[in-house]
Amino acid sequence: MERTYLMVKPDGVQRNLIGEIVSRFEKKGFQLVGAKLMQVSKDQAETHYAEHKERPFFGELVDFITSSPVFAMVWEGENVIATARQMMGATNPKDSAPGTIRGEYAATVGKNIIHGSDSPASAEREIGIFFNQNELVEYSKLIKEWVY
Ligand code: RTP
Numbered sequence: 268m269e270r271t272y273l274m275v276k277p278d279g280v281q282r283n284l285i286g287e288i289v290s291r292f293e294k295k296g297f298q299l300v301g302a303k304l305m306q307v308s309k310d311q312a313e314t315h316y317a318e319h320k321e322r323p324f325f326g327e328l329v330d331f332i333t334s335s336p337v338f339a340m341v342w343e344g345e346n347v348i349a350t351a352r353q354m355m356g357a358t359n360p361k362d363s364a365p366g367t368i369r370g371e372y373a374a375t376v377g378k379n380i381i382h383g384s385d386s387p388a389s390a391e392r393e394i395g396i397f398f399n400q401n402e403l404v405e406y407s408k409l410i411k412e413w414v415y
């Protein structure tokens with residue numbers, strides 16, 4: 268089953284949106300396999316956002332993601348990577364559709380509430396940056412039979 272790395276960013280934690288965001292993925296039918304409230308280190312932030320190293324906003328991005336705790340999560344399910352990205356909405360909240368997380372709760376691209384891996388390779392890499400293998404649990408839920 269596919270896995271993705273989702274993270275409620277500091278703005279989402281500060282604005283008390285953890286429960287709302289977790290609830291959306293639970294209700295959709297995905298399964299939580301790991302989660303923790305954590306302070307991201309500068310090293311983790313720079314590794315996580317390495318693809319944006321040359322962009323003018325890289326410094327701001329690292330400062331922002333390390334400014335206050337995040338809620339890091341690993342979710343599992345069929346097509347969870349692409350579906351989570353749809354549920355999150357477009358990166359810039361001016362383009363994100365109503366009903367999506369960013370469409371409902373974010374007003375600016377710099378504070379867009381949530382991160383989600385954009386491919387299987389990113390998911391594997393990002394899960395490795397934020398979680399140890401022993402923090403992820405494998406378990407069955409009977410509800411899966413009612414989803415798939
Ligand atoms: P994320 O990685 O956070 O899930 O978002 P994404 O894939 O939708 O967007 P990405 O292109 O990977 O950009 C990463 C984050 O950088 C911030 N950003 N700021 N100031 C700007 O022009 C700008 N552009 C992007 C956003 O917070 C974006 O989520």
Ligand code: MG
Nearest residue numbers: 382383384385
């Ligand atoms: Mg991205």
